[in-house]
Amino acid sequence: MDISSRVVVATALGLPVALILLLLVIIGADPALTCASLLSAHGVTGVGGPTEQSVAGLSERQLQLARNGVAIGKQRRMRESVIIAELAAQATESTFRNLANPAVPESLNYSNDGLGYDHDSVGPHQMRASIWGSVGIATLMDPIYQINWFYDHAQQLGAAAERMSPAELAQAIEHSAPNAYGAQLELARRLYALFADIDVSSMPRTSAGSSAAGCGPTGSGTPLPAEASAFGRAVIEHAARWIGTPYVWGGGDTSGPTGGGFDCSGLTLYAIYHASGGRIRLPHYTQAQQDHPTAQPVSFAERAPGDLIFFAAPGDADSHHVGIYYGRDEQGRDLLLHAPQTGQTVTLTPLSAWEGERTDARRYTSPSTPTPDTTPGGRA
Structure with a gap:
């Protein structure tokens, strides 16, 4: 996540996401959203089908990553502003996509949502392989791991995080260009509202001290068979x-x-x-x-x-x-x-x-x- 390149990337991503905001429509609400509830293929039907919530302009995979951002944050008892910061960071860094990168050839061996070209950054939070890669590429390409990584760093900031706005908190964790995340806050707030009522008890239980598991695997980040052409x-x-x-x-x-x-x-x-x-x-x-x-x-x-x-x-x-x-x-x-x-x-x-x-x-x-x-x- 290079600062100079992030200014350009954040500006470029701001335009399409701004257009997405014009198409974002939320209809209905369900007080008992669950991890078992599925999103539609177009991303135009919300969690649970009958609730008739809709988000036009975002694919199912994008919505699933946003949903996991909310679900994991809620399971970890993060404040609303911290979860919104995580969503704004995903929107800015990758537009809610688990990106592989040709500069990290091993990342191409994992199912992904497309390619990114920012130095050696991979995943929804665009973590640099040269900095964070000691965990192994399999872990780094796991979007659940990257979402937990963001919340781990929010916890490490302690009381300082409580005094920050969501955009400031995203900046403090991602170390990107100043004001890189502000343009995505409205989208982040709308997505938070869409999934805020998810039933945390429906999520897989995790042992004490371990990372939250989110709403389960969705295909992205899984290894591709080595023998495939x-x-x-x-x-x-x-x-x-x-x-x-x-x-x-x-x-x-x-x-x-x-x-x-x-x-x-x-x-x-x-x-x-x-x-x-x-x-x-x-x-x-x-x-x-x-x-x-x-x-x-x-x-x-x-x-x-x-x-x-x-x-x-x-x-x-x-x-x-x-x-x-x-x-x-x-x-x-x-x-x-x-x-x-x-x-x-x-x-x-x-x-x-x-x-x-x-x-x-x-x-x-x-x-x-x-x-x-x-x-x-x-x-x-």
Whole structure:
């Protein structure tokens, strides 16, 4: 977090966030928001669905990071002004994104919300790897760790923090340019109001002296499988940012969720499209994706992270479900990143859940020119 560069960054970020403020609308309130409550894919439905709270202009991932800023602060019994300072710092440093950085190559091995280029800064609070990296890149790329880091430093300031305004406190912790955080205070206050009623008892319990766990993992900051190709990594990264997004039949296109979510083939067409830089536009139908000209059949034994796995019931000719092969977990189980079914959300599921079904693996190769949209009428 270099002071001279932060002046430019803060000024540049102030403009888009100011526009976000014009679009920020909060409707309704729920006195019992919980960590189990999910945000919509567009970020236009608040925690808990029926509460009908909305924040236009912020993605689900941005809202989830803001929600964790509030939830962790409340679990740690931080004052409102301290939580607002944390939100203003996230807004200024990263616009609520867990950023990797090419200057820290190891950070690219973790699921993230995009790339930042400020020296060797990573994460939502843009912590310098050369200064804070002794904890290891896996910890530094964990947004929950970075939010707790901010609150740790607020506690260390003790009584001095109580005399500071939120902008002054953010400056004292981040050591950025003077007045860098003031422009984001209104956004921070609105986001605090949106999540202020979260039920702290719904959060995972933590032992005394340990960091608060927030509202749980959301995909960002998780390690990408080491054996994935560059294209496979990109497929996983683009899909993983939507973990927690509701399943919506027929939902999803190349721009993101539609109707509030994704179905299985909507998620895969989105991930393949963006991983290929827009060169592969798959149809919104499982069997058509499996038969697409860019799909290279591979044996199940040769599967690699980022491949699509198609499932067909015994005796059926066409596949009925598709997901992204994620790799193996610590127990050696194969995992599928997918949008399961109505009432569930984008998640990771062991492949053993489809035992007895036919599985077909496809690997996609990017053409030099974009493929035409040949979507048939049906969807799956």
